[in-house]
Amino acid sequence: MNVYAIRAIYTAELGRTWRTLFQSIASPVLSTALYFVVFGSAIGSRMQAIDGVSYGAFIVPGLILLTVLTESVSNASFGIYLPRFTGQIYELLSAPVSAVEVIAGFVGAAATKSVILGLIICATARLFVPFEIVHPVLALLYLVLISATFALFGFILGLWADGFEKLQIIPLMVISPLTFLGGTFYSIDMLPGVWRQVALFNPIVYLIEGFRWAFYGISTLAPLISLALTFGMLVLCSAVVVWIFKTGYRLRT
Amino acid sequence: MTTILAIERLNKTYDNGFVALKGVDLSISSGEIFALLGPNGAGKTTLIGIVCGLVRASSGKVTVDGNDIAIDYRKARQTIGLVPQELSTNQFETVMDALRFSRGLFGKAPDPGHLERILRDLSLWDKKDERIGALSGGMKRRVLIGKALAHEPRILFLDEPTAGVDVELRRDMWEMVRRLREQGVTIILTTHYIEEAEDMADRIGVIDQGELMLVEEKRALMRRLGQVHVTIGLTQKLDAPPENLSGAKLDLSPDGMTLSFTQKGQDCDAALAALLKTLVTEGIEFRSVNSERSSLEDIFIDLVGRRR
Numbered sequence: 001m002n003v004y005a006i007r008a009i010y011t012a013e014l015g016r017t018w019r020t021l022f023q024s025i026a027s028p029v030l031s032t033a034l035y036f037v038v039f040g041s042a043i044g045s046r047m048q049a050i051d052g053v054s055y056g057a058f059i060v061p062g063l064i065l066l067t068v069l070t071e072s073v074s075n076a077s078f079g080i081y082l083p084r085f086t087g088q089i090y091e092l093l094s095a096p097v098s099a100v101e102v103i104a105g106f107v108g109a110a111a112t113k114s115v116i117l118g119l120i121i122c123a124t125a126r127l128f129v130p131f132e133i134v135h136p137v138l139a140l141l142y143l144v145l146i147s148a149t150f151a152l153f154g155f156i157l158g159l160w161a162d163g164f165e166k167l168q169i170i171p172l173m174v175i176s177p178l179t180f181l182g183g184t185f186y187s188i189d190m191l192p193g194v195w196r197q198v199a200l201f202n203p204i205v206y207l208i209e210g211f212r213w214a215f216y217g218i219s220t221l222a223p224l225i226s227l228a229l230t231f232g233m234l235v236l237c238s239a240v241v242v243w244i245f246k247t248g249y250r251l252r253t
Numbered sequence: 254m255t256t257i258l259a260i261e262r263l264n265k266t267y268d269n270g271f272v273a274l275k276g277v278d279l280s281i282s283s284g285e286i287f288a289l290l291g292p293n294g295a296g297k298t299t300l301i302g303i304v305c306g307l308v309r310a311s312s313g314k315v316t317v318d319g320n321d322i323a324i325d326y327r328k329a330r331q332t333i334g335l336v337p338q339e340l341s342t343n344q345f346e347t348v349m350d351a352l353r354f355s356r357g358l359f360g361k362a363p364d365p366g367h368l369e370r371i372l373r374d375l376s377l378w379d380k381k382d383e384r385i386g387a388l389s390g391g392m393k394r395r396v397l398i399g400k401a402l403a404h405e406p407r408i409l410f411l412d413e414p415t416a417g418v419d420v421e422l423r424r425d426m427w428e429m430v431r432r433l434r435e436q437g438v439t440i441i442l443t444t445h446y447i448e449e450a451e452d453m454a455d456r457i458g459v460i461d462q463g464e465l466m467l468v469e470e471k472r473a474l475m476r477r478l479g480q481v482h483v484t485i486g487l488t489q490k491l492d493a494p495p496e497n498l499s500g501a502k503l504d505l506s507p508d509g510m511t512l513s514f515t516q517k518g519q520d521c522d523a524a525l526a527a528l529l530k531t532l533v534t535e536g537i538e539f540r541s542v543n544s545e546r547s548s549l550e551d552i553f554i555d556l557v558g559r560r561r
Contacts, residue, residue, distance in 0.1 A: 004356075004357040004361060004362065005358045005359070007357055008354045008355075008356075009358070012346070015350065019345055083343075086341050086342075086343070087337070087339050087341030088342065090335065091400070093305075094307060094333065094335050095330060096326065096327035096328070096330040096331045096360055097358065097360075252306075252309050253268070253302075253309070
């Protein structure tokens with residue numbers, strides 16, 4: 001195991017975060033704070049509590065994931081796409097590193113950043129609405145798992161994309177809408193019959209429900225299903241990445 | 254000399270059907286400077302790419318210091334440093350960070366002293382904290398060399414290292430190549446400047462259309478394929494070229510004032526000396542002697558041109 005390589009990639013990737021600190025951390029935090037002002041404080045005060053949780057607190061887990069999911073995907077995808085675009089990838093390809101080490105470095109850094117963001121957003125939310133986390137350790141573990149899974153997904157996206165447009169399109173056009181419709185702002189029980197069934201096809205629903213369960217112990221779906229689904233996605237993404245490195249797809253001619 | 258790089262029956266056909274390499278065999282000895290010459294698209298970069306892990310070979314075998322690049326890729330790649338043709342660097346990183354990254358990526362423990370030596374050798378020490386984006390093109394190329402040397406490789410690949418580099422930097426760079434060779438580093442380079450290959454290399458390989466046409470020690474190559482053209486200016490007009498002068502075929506210019514001959518292959522200097530001696534004993538006076546040696550470039554153009 002080339003530990004020095006993992007550390008080098010990890011440090012360089014996090015270095016990118018510090019260099020672009022404002023864009024990396026400040027802007028997601030700012031937009032989340034705006035959500036809390038609008039939905040938490042302003043509108044939330046006129047909404048009734050859902051399953052005994054005030055509306056302002058109810059939306060916290062979903063809002064955290066809204067940022068964490070899109071940031072994990074876009075950070076990891078950008079991290080690997082940029083060297084491909086500039087040609088710097090030559091160094092990675094000529095280095096004595098295995099797929100596992102490369103992934104550990106890139107995905108690890110992207111996930112770390114997402115987790116930090118998640119925690120910052122959680123703390124920011126606490127300034128606007130009072131809430132207690134029922135299972136804090138599980139919530140943190142789940143946050144790490146989700147961050148890693150989506151960073152891995154982003155890594156695949158960054159390998160597949162052949163232009164900046166494709167890089168933007170998935171987080172913007174797929175992840176973000178699915179999270180909005182995935183029960184960030186409502187419980188899927190509030191949806192009329194058919195739409196509830198449709199919502200169950202949205203994988204993000206399970207993530208938000210699972211994360212909310214870790215926060216407040218309430219969920220319309222079994223938390224274990226959420227966990228199993230997240231693990232399933234992690235395994236699937238890992239398999240795809242290993243295949244990419246084995247075949248050299250989009251990496252080696 | 255031990256073999257540090259062995260290439261056997263290497264073939265590469267790209268997905269679009271382009272055949273870049275056709276059964277290349279090549280063996281590089283430890284500590285030598287090997288220059289790979291060839292026109293654009295000849296397969297130089299593909300060959301380097303396969304050895305360094307950027308390109309997958311279609312068939313064939315490559316071993317670096319006894320390690321198969323496909324099986325023992327870690328050991329093989331740790332031995333190699335690559336300076337690519339394109340100036341691809343992270344513009345936002347500092348010079349020092351870039352070298353630190355490279356060293357780590359190749360699995361070496363941090364060694365600030367070593368990195369400092371490299372940067373000083375490359376005259377980059379005072380730029381170590383600058384962002385690469387702020388450096389000139391020549392400086393960026395030095396950074397790439399520094400990155401390639403950061404993990405103390407035993408083989409250094411330089412793919413067109415002096416393309417677009419000014420004269421001074423080019424001289425510095427060759428100075429560094431010589432120093433590296435003294436430290437025992439094997440250097441394999443491609444270049445368009447054939448004089449450089451002539452000046453620097455121990456051995457020359459000529460590649461064209463994916464085939465390695467020849468690999469030879471530079472001196473032997475120059476001796477075998479080189480030729481000397483001598484012109485002798487006379488003080489008095491001659492009516493006919495003197496005959497049987499040391500066996501060389503002499504040509505007389507129309508005005509009868511200049512003798513010339515071309516000597517191929519064997520030792521040209523001895524032939525010239527013998528001729529001059531004969532001229533003196535024959536009483537033919539001359540006022541100038543001019544000899545032109547064919548360069549590697551002439552040899553190269555002749556070799557490649559013959560196939561067109």
